[in-house]
Amino acid sequence: MGWLAEASTKYRLRWKRRRLLFRALRKRRQLSPVIDRTAQIAPGAILAASTVRNEAVRLPFFLEHHRKLGVAHFLFVDNASDDGTREYLAQQPDVSLWSTPESYRLSRFGLDWLTWLMIRHAHGHWCLTLDADEILIYPHHDTRPLPALVDWLERTGRSSFGTMMLDMYPKGPVRAQEYRAGEDPFEALCWFDAGNYMIQKQPVHQNLWIQGGVRARCFFADEPRRAPTMGKVPLVKWNRRYVYINSTHALLPRDLNRVYDEAGGEETSGLLLHTKFLHTIVDKSAEEKERGEHFANSALYESYYDALVENPDLWCEASTKLTSWRQLEAMGLMSRGNWI
Amino acid sequence: MSVGIIMLVHTAFDRAEQVARHWAAAGCPIVFHVDRNVPSKTYNTFVNAMSDLPDVRFVKRHRCEWGTWGLVAATQEAGETMLAEFADVRHVYLASGACLPLRPVQELIDYLADRQTTDFIESATTADVPWTIGGLDQERFTLRFPFSWRQQRYLFDKYVQFQRAVGYKRHIPNGVVPHMGSQWWCLTRQTLSAILEDPERKAYDRYFRRVWIPDESYFQTLARLYSRKIESRSLTLSKFDYQGKPHIFYDDHLQLLRRSDCFVARKIWPFANRLYDAFLTDQDSAMKRTEPNPGKIDRIFSKAVERRTRGRPGLYMQSRFPAPGREGGLTCAQYSVFEGFSDLFENFEPWLAKATGARVHGHLFAKERVEYSDGQHVMNGALSDSAKLRDYNKRAFLTNLIWNTRGERQCFQFGPRDMIEEIEWDIAKDPNAQISVITGAWAIPLFKSNKNFSDIRKEAALLQQIESEHLKALRSEWAKARIRIWTLAEFIEAPMEPLQTVIDEIGKQYQRGLAEVPKMADLTGFGQFLQNLKNQGMHPYLMGDFPVAHGRHEPQQSKRKPYLVR
CATH class of the missing domain: 3.90.550 (Spore Coat Polysaccharide Biosynthesis Protein SpsA; Chain A)
Incomplete structure (x- = not known):
């Protein structure tokens, strides 16, 4: 009866995908265009999509880094920023911007909005779905831009690329070092947890549920199940019928989640360096606790916000200092696979 | 030209x-x-x-x-x-x-x-x-291939199968x-x-x-x-x-x-x-x-x-997550597991560290916290000592620890007082594990404790049950680790020989025999203690045969001359 169960799961997921697509379709009215430069998008261009709220501090570096990697056009949704994010993005020549005052949580943390934009503009393109605090790196990213990576992925018959989020943190209390827009955030946030990640395979969606890292160590040691999910599939050769399920941790159709090798070998993979722990985290946490827009069940995460508001020091003696992607690759945090 | x-x-x-x-x-x-x-x-x-x-x-x-x-x-x-x-x-x-x-x-x-x-x-x-890819070598010259491998894979495969089935073979011109x-x-x-x-x-x-x-x-x-x-x-x-x-x-x-x-x-x-x-x-x-x-x-x-x-055996990450049985080795390097040794010897951990140069932890799977060596709270790779984090995914904990400490031999204590469910099987099946067990040694801390005898009896019964289950795992047909098991009685009869064997296997550079002997606990009266348990209806059998009376193999054991291999 195994095949029957399999078939029914497939059928269920198919309808789930359609439901989510329909949901995105309904939510399209919540978006109003600020500036639409999507006419610039050339065939084959690599796109990035992101929902942002008050990220003026992070965006200059975010844009610079991903432009350098070869992202040709950015699709942004601004969710009621009041720190100049909107004005800043509108000025950028390679950005198309929409805005909405509606609830981030009710839009599945911005995904419904992005799904709609990607249906419209990302069909047939390799598309990178990121948060503003995520910086994509992969093996050889300093010498081989994204077009080289996606070319190679296509040649090896893959249409998605797996990564893990790596929480970067400073040494000393998180608020001690002030970050100014445009600077390299990894000057200060140069420490990470190298080897405390725990992986389970999710039977239904077949993605890897990765937990661990500094947040699990410092904030969820008593409740590991609630520790944040670190695995992501941010880079996908998009089709308008695809949809992300839960942040970019997993998507449908589920074959796209199989970014790992199960026979013992290593696929090529990358990392999302997470710049969450800039000095702004302390004030932002206090605000997020108030808003309750970041978790489906926000009350359960109050102690997490409380710990962040206290300006913690996340560093420990066993923290590792970031030196290069080769270091991360050698430590097994990402892999070249056979892309040498 | x-x-x-x-x-x-x-x-x-x-x-x-x-x-x-x-x-x-x-x-x-x-x-x-x-x-x-x-x-x-x-x-x-x-x-x-x-x-x-x-x-x-x-x-x-x-x-x-x-x-x-x-x-x-x-x-x-x-x-x-x-x-x-x-x-x-x-x-x-x-x-x-x-x-x-x-x-x-x-x-x-x-x-x-x-x-x-x-x-x-x-x-x-x-x-x-x-060189051939796809399993076709000589056949690429003796079958016909009218279909595209890239675009008509199904037809390609079916046609190959068909030709094999009917035994079709092409004639190669002019030989x-x-x-x-x-x-x-x-x-x-x-x-x-x-x-x-x-x-x-x-x-x-x-x-x-x-x-x-x-x-x-x-x-x-x-x-x-x-x-x-x-x-x-x-x-x-x-x-x-x-x-x-x-x-x-x-x-x-x-x-x-x-x-x-x-x-x-x-x-x-x-x-x-x-x-x-x-x-x-x-x-x-x-x-x-x-x-x-x-x-x-x-x-x-x-x-x-x-x-x-093949990937890097012992590594689990976002793009390498082998299905069970296809890991090519659960862990990336050899490590040693000691059961009962720290109960029998008073200074076993520091002694072992000195004798082998390896990193010697306490009970990594202890109930309260992870007992890393030297009382550390975080290990290499920022591995936490929280028991809850460890128990959330014990296998990940073990594989992470061994991966993070590549290049340094890891030893740790293990026993029926620890959270050993599930992980005991992983370790027993791991060819990289070297497991040495003194069965029944868990009774020594009970013997030394200051508890009421009825509590001791209850605990002894529980520990004995856990250990005998554990021994089943070690003796099962799936066990791939190098496993050595002695009963307590057997071990203290001649403790240096087994110790020497185990140590030799760990550190190739320390093969000159043991200079120092770990200090064995004073077992005077231990035979009587076991007899008392028996008298209360709880039969401790994992220790082997211990005479009730003060035997010749009791405390003076620790004064024996070091055993020299060569």
């Missing part, structure tokens, strides 16, 4: 043009074949762009799909044109638009001028090489022996013209049209019939991955390509500006006159294949 270049082009025309001009500048005539799938507008632009070069020809376009006859037909067409139009060409070099000359063209011309009758074509019989090899060759005019003007060519063409991947076997086979001297190697550096697809070279391969001393490399990523700039600018620097040596970089490529297919 010169070298003629056949270029097969289907994409990246600007790069093809750039390379063609480089060849032409050294006086090489060029014949282009452009894939018929290229739109005629693009084709015409390309033809116009090349029109200022005198010694350039274009031939009739064929549809070139990987693994099909089109590539051979294109090559034949271009070869005929080359031989007819450029009478002074002695060697014909087959290249593609993604090929890049690595050494000055003049060096290649000189090299070939010194070897006027040599054909450079990789050519081996199927029996001798393990030629099929050879195969890299499709990028360099043939002399004599050999190439002999192949193209062969009166039997029709028969050969008809045969090879239905062979699988004829571009890797047509010229490779026929050259064997006519060549006066074959060097079975390609002058083009071309590396293939485990799926049979060519590796692509990027900017960061510059030094690697330089080191290879090869004349031409493929495939080059069209946007690898640094490579094109470096190799296509005039290199009037000293001529090397060295033999091409792709072997220098072979190791790097075979490593890559291994990384992709």
Whole structure:
């Protein structure tokens, strides 16, 4: 009866995908265009999509880094920023911007909005779905831009690329070092947890549920199940019928989640360096606790916000200092696979 | 006399043009074949762009799909044109638009001028090489392949199965022996013209049209019939991955390509500006006159294949998560597990650390917290000492610990008081584990404790039950670890021999015998303690036979002379 169960799961997921697509379709009215430069998008261009709220501090570096990697056009949704994010993005020549005052949580943390934009503009393109605090790196990213990576992925018959989020943190209390827009955030946030990640395979969606890292160590040691999910599939050769399920941790159709090798070998993979722990985290946490827009069940995460508001020091003696992607690759945090 | 270049082009025309001009500048005539799938507008632009070069020809376009006859037909067409139009060409070099000359063209011309009758074509019989992808070796010459492997995979597979089922076998014309090899060759005019003007060519063409991947076997086979001297190697550096697809070279391969001393490399990523700039600018620097040596970089490529297919055993990450049983080793390095030793010996951990130089932890799976060595709260890789985090995924905890401490032997204590469910099986099944057990030693802390006897009895019964379950795992047929089990009575009879064996296995550098002996707990009255348990109805059997009376093997054991192996 195994095949029957399999078939029914497939059928269920198919309808789930359609439901989510329909949901995105309904939510399209919540978006109003600020500036639409999507006419610039050339065939084959690599796109990035992101929902942002008050990220003026992070965006200059975010844009610079991903432009350098070869992202040709950015699709942004601004969710009621009041720190100049909107004005800043509108000025950028390679950005198309929409805005909405509606609830981030009710839009599945911005995904419904992005799904709609990607249906419209990302069909047939390799598309990178990121948060503003995520910086994509992969093996050889300093010498081989994204077009080289996606070319190679296509040649090896893959249409998605797996990564893990790596929480970067400073040494000393998180608020001690002030970050100014445009600077390299990894000057200060140069420490990470190298080897405390725990992986389970999710039977239904077949993605890897990765937990661990500094947040699990410092904030969820008593409740590991609630520790944040670190695995992501941010880079996908998009089709308008695809949809992300839960942040970019997993998507449908589920074959796209199989970014790992199960026979013992290593696929090529990358990392999302997470710049969450800039000095702004302390004030932002206090605000997020108030808003309750970041978790489906926000009350359960109050102690997490409380710990962040206290300006913690996340560093420990066993923290590792970031030196290069080769270091991360050698430590097994990402892999070249056979892309040498 | 010169070298003629056949270029097969289907994409990246600007790069093809750039390379063609480089060849032409050294006086090489060029014949282009452009894939018929290229739109005629693009084709015409390309033809116009090349029109200022005198010694350039274009031939009739064929549809070139990987693994099909089109590539051979294109090559034949271009070869005929080359031989007819450029009478002074002695060697014909087959290249593609993604090929890049690595050494000055003049060096290649000189090299070939010194070897006027040599054909450079990789050519081996199927029996001798393990190159084939997809399980077809000899069969690619004896079955028919009318369907495309890329686009009609289902039909392809079914048709192969069908032919196997009915026992179909093709006749190979004139009994030629099929050879195969890299499709990028360099043939002399004599050999190439002999192949193209062969009166039997029709028969050969008809045969090879239905062979699988004829571009890797047509010229490779026929050259064997006519060549006066074959060097079975390609002058083009071309590396293939485990799926049979060519590796692509990027900017960061510059030094690697330089080191290879090869004349031409493929495939080059069209946007690898640094490579094109470096190799296509005039290199009037000293001529090397060295033999091409792709072997220098072979190791790097075979490593890559291994990384992709076997991965790093003991590593679990976002792109390597082997299904159960396919890990190739649960952990990445050997480690030692000690059960009962720290109960029997008072200073076992520091003693072991001193004797072996290994990292010795306490009970890593203790209920309250992870007892790392030296009371540390976080270990390498920021592994936390929280028992909850550990118990959330014990297997990940163990594999992480061993991975994070690569290069340093790990030892830890283990026992029925720990959270051993599940992980005991993982350890027992792990060939990297070395497990040494003194059964029943858990009774010693009870014996020394100051608890009420009824509580002791209860605890003893529980621990005995857990340990006997645990021993089942260690003795099961699935256990792959190196396991040694002694009963307590057996062990204290002659403790140094087992200790020496275990230690020898851990540290190869400390094989001179143990200088110091760990201090054994005082067991005076232990026999009576066990008898009391028995009297209360709880039968402790895992310790082995312990006499009730003060036996000869009791406390004085610790005063024994160190046992010396040699």
